[in-house]
Amino acid sequence: MGKSYLGIFRMEFKGELQYRAKAISGIATQLFWGLLQIYLYMAFLNTESVDGFSITQMASYIWLGQAFFAMRYILMGKNIGQSITNGNVCYKFVRPLNLYNQWYSETLGQKVASTLLRFPLILIIAALLPVGLGLSAPVSIPALLLCIVGILLGVCMSTTLSMFIVWLTFKTLSEKGSATIISTISGLLSGMVIPLPMMPQAVQNVINYLPFRFVSDLPFRIYIGNVGITDGLIFLAIGFAWLVLLTILGKLLIKSALKKTVIQGG
Amino acid sequence: MASIIDFTDICKTFKVPERTKGKWSTFKNFFARKHKLIHALKNVTFEVEEGDIVGYIGPNGAGKSTTIKIMSGILTPTSGTCKINGLVPWKNRREFVKNIGVVFGQRSQLWWDVPVIDSFELLRDIYKIPKDEFDQTLKILDKALNLEDLLGRPLRQLSLGQKMKCELAGSLLHRPKILFLDEPTIGLDAVTKLAVRDFIKFINKEWHTTIILTTHDMSDIEALTNKIILIGKGQILYQGSFDNIKSKYSSAKTIEVEFSKDYDNVELDGYTVVSHNKKYATLKNLPSTEFHTKDFVNQITKKYEVVDFQVSSLSVDEILAKLYKEFELSER
Structure with a gap:
């Protein structure tokens, strides 16, 4: 059972590893963006901290975000959208497998592979930058461990959210539109555009409990010590509950969309 | 089975x-x-x-x-x-x-x-x-x-x-x-x-x-x-x-005939003339006519001087085209 999905995961993983030029240009972009964002906020803020979120912490937060960009970005597997709009998806139907799980393994495989190709080098370079501009060490060993757990939850959450793009593509037959809607919402609510600790407290009170922040915000805040160990554990539990709930919801939505599917042409 | x-x-x-x-x-x-x-x-x-x-x-x-x-x-x-x-x-x-x-x-x-x-x-x-x-x-x-x-x-x-x-x-x-x-x-x-x-x-x-x-x-x-x-x-x-x-369709034959001289008009009982150009003519048997080479030769040589002729049945594609047409399936 699991072996088939693991096989799909491995296949996509291997496929993604072939694109070295893509990874190198990705790393360059991420480094540039990281620096740009940090300088930008430094220029605007002109203070040592925002609500207890120091510039040094912000730099680490942004670097972690850039290093794990491939994981955070809500995007379905690269061939899925196209296969739905051009009908190639029919081959997915003739396999003795669950369709949602097939897409999930595919997307997860690509996300993990492209993240693994990018993050070590970005983290090393960011760590070599001067203090205040670069990546600082984690506040404690338990924080680091919890951050790793948070990242694993994040990559699953990101994949689960990506499945809603698959669903929306089935509904609208527009791959780009569906991806844009969902990745824009999640980009804003997961701290990709503005680090969440810099948002107004009232907004944070809501966003902190939405599923999107578990994609990236939470693990990085645990790393820099902005969220303590106890709070971190509580939030991880909330995140896990969201993951289960949204995965079930995604499965149900896709199942009902598939019932109405018509594969045209040829 | x-x-x-x-x-x-x-x-x-x-x-x-x-x-x-x-x-x-x-x-x-x-x-x-x-x-x-x-x-x-x-x-x-x-x-x-x-x-x-x-x-x-x-x-x-x-x-x-x-x-x-x-x-x-x-x-x-x-x-x-x-x-x-x-x-x-x-x-x-x-x-x-x-x-x-x-x-x-x-x-x-x-x-x-x-x-x-x-x-x-x-x-x-x-x-x-x-x-x-x-x-x-x-x-x-x-x-x-x-x-x-x-x-x-x-x-x-x-x-x-x-x-x-x-x-x-x-x-x-x-x-x-x-x-x-x-x-x-x-x-x-x-x-x-x-x-x-x-x-x-x-x-x-x-x-x-x-x-x-x-x-x-x-x-x-x-x-x-x-x-x-x-x-x-x-x-x-x-x-x-x-x-x-x-x-069912192989009984329909197409016969291409070459004459030794020019004819103004070609006609043969039981056949329709599809095309005719001086020395050359293409005939088809009517559904009522069953084609036999011997009968055909006898019949046509009585009227015209024939040099050569060639008989062909419908190709598979033609049969199908005919079938589609019969059922009015061909797209207009």
Whole structure:
């Protein structure tokens, strides 16, 4: 059972590893963006901290975000959208497998592979930058461990959210539109555009409990010590509950969309 | 023998938005969209027996692909019942597809970036084929299709013919009982086409696989199938052996005659003159006239001085074109 999905995961993983030029240009972009964002906020803020979120912490937060960009970005597997709009998806139907799980393994495989190709080098370079501009060490060993757990939850959450793009593509037959809607919402609510600790407290009170922040915000805040160990554990539990709930919801939505599917042409 | 596919009274209706023409129509359609129903299949009923090779033919848009998609569990029909291998395809999809193989000639089921053998190994995991059984099957397929140099190369580097060979092999790794081939020879050169045909025959004989094949290539039908199903405008028009249809139409002959001198007018009882140009004429026998070479020679040499003549029957394609025309299926 699991072996088939693991096989799909491995296949996509291997496929993604072939694109070295893509990874190198990705790393360059991420480094540039990281620096740009940090300088930008430094220029605007002109203070040592925002609500207890120091510039040094912000730099680490942004670097972690850039290093794990491939994981955070809500995007379905690269061939899925196209296969739905051009009908190639029919081959997915003739396999003795669950369709949602097939897409999930595919997307997860690509996300993990492209993240693994990018993050070590970005983290090393960011760590070599001067203090205040670069990546600082984690506040404690338990924080680091919890951050790793948070990242694993994040990559699953990101994949689960990506499945809603698959669903929306089935509904609208527009791959780009569906991806844009969902990745824009999640980009804003997961701290990709503005680090969440810099948002107004009232907004944070809501966003902190939405599923999107578990994609990236939470693990990085645990790393820099902005969220303590106890709070971190509580939030991880909330995140896990969201993951289960949204995965079930995604499965149900896709199942009902598939019932109405018509594969045209040829 | 028992029937393996039982297709009874299947109807499939699609609801499509209707676009009206005229000024403001795009604007109007945006708010109030009219739908119309398209009946892709109307009470389609047929049976296929185990071990058959069935040719499923019809003009473009007749409902062939819709039928294949229903039979392979991709589409759910609007009404009707269908039992294949004892299961309802769209109800027990995951159980059902274990015993079928599908090749859509214009699509690919293998992974684009990785060597073909990696795709095959993933299919092995997906269908849970035991290792030794997989190796044995692959050996047979390799021998029949000459896959050896192809397996190590990524799919994107293969030619269309090589790709089709790999697609066929990929659909047979789990030794399905039924194989659906949707235009398997489309775009292939003559040599590859013959190789694919030989392979289909081989699989049918060796593994007793039931094969349903759609194609526009009538030589495929002639070379492979022992039964054809003709569909047009969503309805079954004929099912049975292809030879029956052939013998029905083979009595129609075309005779090209060359005369030794110019004639102004050519006429012959029981024949129509299709064309006439001085020394040359083309005749066709009327349905009432049964063609016999001896009678024809006697009859025509009495009236004209004949140098040479040539008789030909309808080609398979012409027979089919005639059939489509008879059923008023040809698109205008």
